[in-house]
Amino acid sequence: MIKLIAFDMDGTLLNSKGEILKESISAILNSKNKGCKIVLASGRPFDALKKYLHQLLLCSENEYSICFNGSKIVNNLTKEVIFFKKLDNFNISEANKLSKELNLSLMAYSKQEEILYEDLNDDILFEYNLTKNPLKQVMFNNYQEEVIKILFSSTKENIDRTYNLIKNKYSQDYNVVRTHDKYIEIINKNVSKGNALKYLLSYLKINKEDTMSFGDNDNDISLLLTTKYSYAMKNSSSSELKNIATEVITSNDDIGIAQTINKFFN
Template identity: 30%
Template sequence: MKYKLIALDIDGTLINSSHQITENVKQTIKKAKQKGVKIVLCTGRPLKGIESFLDELNLKEEGDYAATFNGALIQNTFNKDLISHLTLKYEDLVELFNLSEEIGSRSHFYDTKTLYTFNRDISDYTVLESHLTGIHLNVTTLEEVPKDIAMSKFMMIDHPEILDECIKKIPEKYYEKYTIVRSTPFFLEFLNSNANKGSGISLLAKELGLKQEEIICVGDAGNDRHMIEYAGLGVAMSNATKEIKEIADYITFSNNEDGVAHVINKFILEER
């Protein structure tokens, strides 16, 4: 099978524990792109939060794309044209914030360019998110939020043991109304019910005229599940969660062992 697109999660997949892309991974991606393979970063981060990686990998040329906010936003990185943006509304914000208060979790949320929180005692995890993504943090109130907000995602954020208990308290109806994914032990993300990394890559594949079996998706966490299930070849990192390893077609090396380079070498660069 000749693979024509590889979708790569970032945290825990593309970058190592030092938050860097190794030279080996960089060069392998460069060779795959030169061969005509689409390289698509697919992440829970906003576009601004991956600009440095796109620059580093030369993925802002004509015909380059990225999937951000866990697949809720798909766009061309060259001219910023949108393929798809599936959002949540003000009413969803009210409902999800009330839920977070009720079950005891702190929270924050995004539109396309800003990270917001209502918590005056700002969580360390909100500060971490703002730092990692380079996104401006706005401490606000529900009354100050525009009623026409197009929210890319809402996040419950807390220490893993607290979040574990909060998750147990979420009524089933919320799983029917939203896509809910746990991207890290301390982040639980709520998206438009039609938004996930799998549907995002599927929409992009349709736009590009690619078949499902021509696509590789690589990830490590709960928010990667949909795209790994969708892919012609679903790949889990060796540092992935047990759930992700169980659904993957192939398990590569860890993010600290150039696992992405191994996948590209094995399934794209080597003659198969």
């Protein structure tokens, strides 16, 4: 019996218009009514998930979301943070210099979940429009406060070109993940969606054998490896994700998620 389903959001549960398909909502609510826990596992901050939590009726006691790619687990009702790992000892001044050399935009999330930036541009505004978290202009060369995560952003072509360079530079000390065509994120070395889900499964006393997950990008690999049944979206560009998944289902614009859930609950 499936007792918990974890969903990545962008490119997975959300279609290309940023909406949850009505078929997916119906299937999720049906599984929830039969006792299954639903967990949204996203790179987004918690506030950027609220709209979808309300749509899926996930604002009751003992329901949780995984945010910032596993850096935080938040109680959907009380907003209590039951798990949190910040980015330790990161040289943001050095990253700022690198971003300018590689023609990348640099952002960070403060512990207060503000979007930190130095120069406002379309990349920064894209993130703001996605999350609606407050913007805060800073000088990165002088910035000393702790952050949750770092984001490099640019065009898909430039991210394709620079991803391995950034990964090689930082992956020994940090977790470097590609979370979107436009983004490379740097988070705590021990942080991932999979590690956060392991913590939550232990907290809720749910066995891996009773779990399912859906994802579409490299930052979802750990999530899919943590559950018994795992599903990669057809629109995923990650061959590794597709290789480790139980099955590759239809794209995020089709009804594959609903069909998969209904196999277990109808």
